[in-house]
Amino acid sequence: MRLGNSMTFKEALYSTFRENYGTFQGRAPRSEYWFVFLFLTLLGFGLAQLLPQLGGLGFLFVVGLLCFVVGIIPFIALTVRRFHDVGLSGWWYLLSFVITYAPLGLQSSGILRVDEGIASLLVACVSLATFFVTIWPSHVGENKYGENPHCVIDTSAFE
Numbered sequence: 001m002r003l004g005n006s007m008t009f010k011e012a013l014y015s016t017f018r019e020n021y022g023t024f025q026g027r028a029p030r031s032e033y034w035f036v037f038l039f040l041t042l043l044g045f046g047l048a049q050l051l052p053q054l055g056g057l058g059f060l061f062v063v064g065l066l067c068f069v070v071g072i073i074p075f076i077a078l079t080v081r082r083f084h085d086v087g088l089s090g091w092w093y094l095l096s097f098v099i100t101y102a103p104l105g106l107q108s109s110g111i112l113r114v115d116e117g118i119a120s121l122l123v124a125c126v127s128l129a130t131f132f133v134t135i136w137p138s139h140v141g142e143n144k145y146g147e148n149p150h151c152v153i154d155t156s157a158f159e
């Protein structure tokens with residue numbers, strides 16, 4: 001028995017990399033997010049183990065960069081849709097990047113001096129907040145980002 005808004009591993013990959021590649025509108029259930037996260041994590045670990053045996057660092061860099069470019073756009077779009085699914089704007093996800101990486105970028109350019117402990121604490125807090133959003137249950141029914149396309153409501157008990 002499947003829950004109303006869960007997806008299988010195959011459905012999640014198909015939805016993210018085929019149907020919704022680069023789609024920032026709509027919603028994504030937890031199962032889609034976490035199956036894609038698992039896939040990308042396993043792919044990264046697998047490539048990290050396999051590629052050094054196949055070629056030098058140049059080959060590893062090219063394949064790793066290609067996988068990053070192919071995977072980052074749908075994963076960011078998926079995360080935005082996950083934020084939408086819990087009723088939050090996707091701009092909050094962009095804000096998490098700005099809060100995390102702007103101080104680090106300003107520090108590396110010499111404009112701002114940031115203590116490493118504070119920077120680490122900032123990254124940990126933002127990562128934890130994003131994690132909690134991704135595990136939060138889906139908003140049942142319609143919200144301002146649309147109808148939950150994966151929620152199947154069985155009304156036969158009311159007939």
